[in-house]
Amino acid sequence: MKDVRKILLPLPSTSNAEAALVRGGNFARRFGAHLAVLHVRPDGRDIAPLAGEGMSGAMVEDLMRSADHESARHAHDVHALFERYVAGQPDIKIVPLHSVYPEDAPSISFTVVRGAESEIVPARARLSDFTLVPHPDSGDEVSSSETLHAVLFDSGRPVVIAPRTPPAGLIKRVCIGWNGTAESSSALRGALAWAQTAEAVRVLHCGDYQRRGPSAKDVVEYLAAHSIKADAVEFQPVDRDVGKGLLAACKEFEADMLAMGAYSHSRLRQLILGGVTRHVLETADITVLMSR
Incomplete structure (x- = not known):
């Protein structure tokens, strides 16, 4: 699909990275896209301003060397995992980042940069069609x-x-969690790339989840305008928990992917009181697309 040409995959460590690489390779094949694997290596010198008062210069130097050694180990382990993965994927061409990617054919690159991950990854994500991350x-x-x-x-x-x-396998059944918000609208737009080639698409909605905005029926009509056949099903909370109800409805549909808006309430409120976003992040066992 022309809508997806570049996928960013940041790998901070090897934790849950194999599953992310497998999913990323499947996406690259599905869309004929480039998978840009990125490892951001922290700079040991960044620890100096964080050192406590009363520490000698020698102690700060030791901390910096230790941090740099640890970051080098992570970079080595991530690159080794990448090499093992691509060795078993002869159909995915390895190309340098920022090169001309093969037309309608999957490709992959690996890059290590130094700096702050929280700054570098979002900046690179802005010029990627979407960012794939390992499970948190x-x-x-x-x-x-x-x-x-x-x-x-x-x-x-x-x-x-x-x-x-x-x-195992490609994404064939897609659920879209809908509550009428701008966040769910953004997730809906992002999910079109998968919905257009899915075997089945379902819009999930719940009275306790709905905010002011378009209805699930309106979403089904919007998808039809994109030549996507979908149905709308209302789910019920499980144990008064909307997140549990949403995932239960996905399981009943045998969904491979759930697309939903993230943090319709503030992140702080979700962290303190819990919420749909938090529950899905912590417990979902399928691929999840989120958007703000």
Whole structure:
């Protein structure tokens, strides 16, 4: 599809990275697109301003060397994982970043840059059709979650969260979580790339989830204008939890992907009280597209 030509895949570490690479390769094949794999390596010198008072110059130097050693280890491990992946994908051509990508054929690149991930990734995401990130449930590594939120709030483009485990097959059944908000509208637009070639598409809505705006029936008519056949189904909260109800409805539909708006309420409120976005991020076992 011409709508998707470049996919950004930031890999902060090897945590959940294999599943993200598998999903990214599937996307590159599906759209004949370029998968730009990016590792942002923190600069050990950035730790100096964070050093506590009373630390000697030698202690600060030791901290910087330790941080740099750790970042070098992460970069090595991520690159090794990338090399193992591409060795088994002869149909995906390895090309330099910013080169002329093959027309309608999958390609891939790997780049390491130094700097702050929360600044570099959103900036590069702005000139990518969407950003694919590893699942944020990544053990003791919080950087992938930071990356996810940096892209959501500071790129203007959709983010796709890969599942925890390598997915089997392509995305064939797509659910669109709809509540009438601008965020869900943005996610709907992002999901068209998959919906146009999906076997089945369903618009999910809930009275407890709906905000002021177009209805699910309006969404079905909008999709029909794009030659996409879809139905609309109202789901119910599970244990008074809308997020649980949404994922249960996706499971009933046997969905491969859920597209939804993110943080219709403030992120702080979601963190304190919980919310649909937070529940989906923490518990979804399918590919999820989110947009702000």
